[in-house]
Amino acid sequence: MMKKLLSGQGARAAQLAISVAIGAVCLWVLTGQLSAGFWQDVTVELRGLDPLSVVLAACCTGLSFLALGRYDAVAHRHLGSGTPTLQACGAGTIAIALAQTLGLGVLTGALARWRMLPDISMTLALRLSVFVCMTFMVALLVVTAVACLVFPSPAFMFWPSVIVVAALPAAVIGIYLFPAITLGRFTVRLPSLRALASILLWTVIDVLAASTALYLLIPGGEVPFTVLLPLFLIALGSALLSGTPGGVGPFELVLFAALPGGASVQVLTGIIAFRAIYYAIPALIAMALMLRPYAPQFAAKTSAKGDILTAPRAEVGVIRQNGGFIADHSALWHSGQTLCALFDPLSTTAPDPIATVSAHARDRNLIPSLYKCSARTALLARQQDWFVSHIADEAVINPMQFATATAPFRSLRRKLRAAEKAQITISQGTISQGTTLPVSDMARVDDLWQRARGGARGGTMGVFAPEYVAHQRVYLAHRKGRLIAFASFHRSSHEWCLDLMRQDPDTPDGTMHALVHAAIRDAAHHGIARLSLAAVPACPDPSSAILLKLSQIAVRKTGGPGLRQFKSNFRPTWQPLYAAAPNRALLALALMDIARAVHRPSPATDDNQSHYDDENYEVASRLAS
Structure with a gap:
């Protein structure tokens, strides 16, 4: 330690000596250019300064x-x-x-x-x-x-x-x-x-x-x-x-x-x-x-995840893997250039979420924004002259009223029969309840899924990791004793929300439908009145031919049509979700930043883990006033 200290002092002394030498040489060169009597003239000018x-x-x-x-x-x-x-x-x-x-x-x-x-x-x-x-x-x-x-x-x-x-x-x-x-x-x-x-x-x-x-x-x-x-x-x-x-x-x-x-x-x-x-x-x-330094400050630190289990939106659990935190009952996520307030506030008595995210963004040199908030919060943002965009639609089901016997569920019944015919068995396990999940088999399915999908995603997307799914309800699909697919759900006391969906490329048709159907029935058994199948990109805007074409490309690239068709089998209620920022330009920058964080997760926020999910939260291209 002493040798390092002496070495550091020696380096600084050498640096100072070099700097002084440079200054001395420059002054010597400068002095050589001055004429006789120069300093007397300078003294006279100094005395005569205005x-x-x-x-x-x-x-x-x-x-x-x-x-x-x-x-x-x-x-x-x-x-x-x-x-x-x-x-x-x-x-x-x-x-x-x-x-x-x-x-x-x-x-x-x-x-x-x-x-x-x-x-x-x-x-x-x-x-x-x-x-x-x-x-x-x-x-x-x-x-x-x-x-x-x-x-x-x-x-x-x-x-x-x-x-x-x-x-x-x-x-x-x-x-x-x-x-x-x-x-x-x-x-x-x-x-x-x-x-x-x-x-x-x-x-x-x-x-x-x-x-x-x-x-x-x-x-x-x-x-x-x-x-x-x-x-x-x-x-x-x-x-x-x-x-x-x-x-x-x-x-x-x-x-x-x-x-x-x-x-x-x-x-x-x-x-x-x-x-x-x-x-x-x-x-x-x-x-x-410097004789009188500032007095010490004892600022209270914000709790990171204290309100997740009682949040009205279970999806707020995603901050467990993206570096997000909770402040003033708002879930905040740093996506690079932007600080997003994710979803709605976690409490009906929460302070103004716009003021909360603005203050925390200012404290971090970031752009404030709202992301995937409800119409109620979007209206509040609009009243404060923020620019608002409809970016996604969330599929919501009431498990207590869910029944597949009626005609609208004909397609779902066909999928469930296909899974039953393929001898798919569904089971449920949660690490926190003492059930042992087949982590190695789940990792194998996850790896096959990633290879088939061609890459990892992060940010607002789920990530397969034992410590992450330990907080979720997990449903497993086996065929002849072999795990071929699984799905996990964020959970809170108010809601469950679909998060991870993983399947072997050879998984029989109807398997994923059977997993989600099992979760819906289980939620009804536990008295959960709201189950979210998560969001899909908003439908393209037909008012402009150019925007329509660009939106269709964006939605197709993010898997929007397939996701919407899959979720439509469960006849959900589609609820619009919005993004907002102080003006149009900042909203566009924020949405591009979120898309970058999803497709190119930063190792600083995602801990070098692979983040990938079948639920696409990318932004749609339409900006609605």
Whole structure:
């Protein structure tokens, strides 16, 4: 341990030595370009600075540091620290004020954050520091590229700027499609698009305010702001990459090399005043504030799954495998870029689900949305000016009133007779009741089913795993003593809901019908008045020929027609389900994100397990106002 510590200290010392050497070389090169009497001229200019310009530059510095603190608010939300926003911003402002002046930004900033926030560990402080540094550098790269293309800039910056701007859409798509990346044994969740947009916005405010402060401090207005801005950004990037304390050396050298030679005295005057106002004074204030860190916070943690067994919607049990959680009686699921409130609230006395999901989405830099909610909740969303879409239809049965003797069930009776003729026997087992399930045989059927269906799915889809089906009612179909199919149902005190459906490719016709029929009869025996056969994609919209064609393709790809036909054999009541988001664009983004999470489950949320289910919850293509 001691050897590691000494090794780490040695590496940091070497890094600091290299940074100081770089700064010294840059200053030596810069000094060689100055004429005799240069410093006397600078002293005269400093004494003659306009007081109003100094005051305005100080105001711009304050605005810049307000923006700097917001980086930490985004970082804390991304890492889920639970730190209040005001404390996160304050600690971040202090950390950056010290780090940009003292150098070794990541380490210095981490130490300052650790000192100011007693609730966080040094490891979390380092993660916060790395997050802020990395995202700021990426945002600065984008802002610099745009500024160099819009305003006059050195010729060597043209093609790098074009490449950065051209690559931006691909980078956005990549982050959208791959919200988490795996590096060896570690899975890293990338910042959401909403988080990156926030960082970009605060970076623009930060650098515009900082460059304006420098512009105001250059006497005589010798350098136009449109010329100064891209050069300031290039110099700032060079200073940050060098790691020198305060960026001293590279920052000055870049500006002197690019700005008009006749304004060198004024430029250096402005830089010296800028370093005093933007670097030295904030660093002194930050050191004084560090003498009194924030008081510890003792925030209560949200229970993950406390209300599932009494939920009015049994399907909420899916959060046991997708990383979802319960907050304020709403089931919330993080799908990458989106935080979904799944189904309706778990209690009739629950707070407003729109307010709940909006608050938790804001705390995680995510898009808020409702997914597969009832008409009642959709109406509430519409009243709050959210955009609502009919995305699916749920097949619902009342087992207490279910009878197959009437004419509408002719097709179902034929399927059941086929299963009986094939000598299919149905049994029921639940691990929690002490019944031993044939887990290895179920895994075999599950594997055959996956091979036949061509892939795994996740997100809102069920997953076969003993610890998952332990919470469900499972029905097994045997033929001549061999397991050939099974079905499982989420259960609560109010409802059962069909979840997993697995079958051997050679399973006789009618087997799955027999499994579901057995569950319906069992639910009636237990006094369950509502059994859901889960949802199918909504029917295509016939009002538009193009939308109709696209919807038909989407429904066919998701198995919609076959599922609807299968469930229609049980003569269910079809109840519409809706999705909603604050506006049309965010709803479209949320639905695409959910579809991505279903078809490309993230290892960060699905624990590297295969998630696949015969119940398709993909979104339909129709958006209804």
